[in-house]
Amino acid sequence: MKKMSHFTTTFIGMPEARMDALEAKMEKIENLISQRNDEDSLNRWLESEDARKMLGVSPRTWQSMRDNRIIPFSQFGRKILVKRSDIEDFLNKNLVKERGQ
Numbered sequence: 001m002k003k004m005s006h007f008t009t010t011f012i013g014m015p016e017a018r019m020d021a022l023e024a025k026m027e028k029i030e031n032l033i034s035q036r037n038d039e040d041s042l043n044r045w046l047e048s049e050d051a052r053k054m055l056g057v058s059p060r061t062w063q064s065m066r067d068n069r070i071i072p073f074s075q076f077g078r079k080i081l082v083k084r085s086d087i088e089d090f091l092n093k094n095l096v097k098e099r100g101q
Contacts, residue, residue: 048080
């Protein structure tokens, strides 16, 4: 028997081809929702302390990174916010690859 997604419900009398098409559409919708959730997560703004902890740096190093504009941030008053995607970009740009690559 074919594996069914958690959205699939058996309809009595529905032709199998139509059921397969419905399952394919539901799977596509699940993938789109998952992709959207991933994008929303990356575009989320983090408070300064959370960004610092995500990077695993000291408060002084974090201050230096902001002073040198290493990672973009937004500031109003004393509140500092950083996009999660900017932190991910920074980490990817500074990825240390294996020797010989």
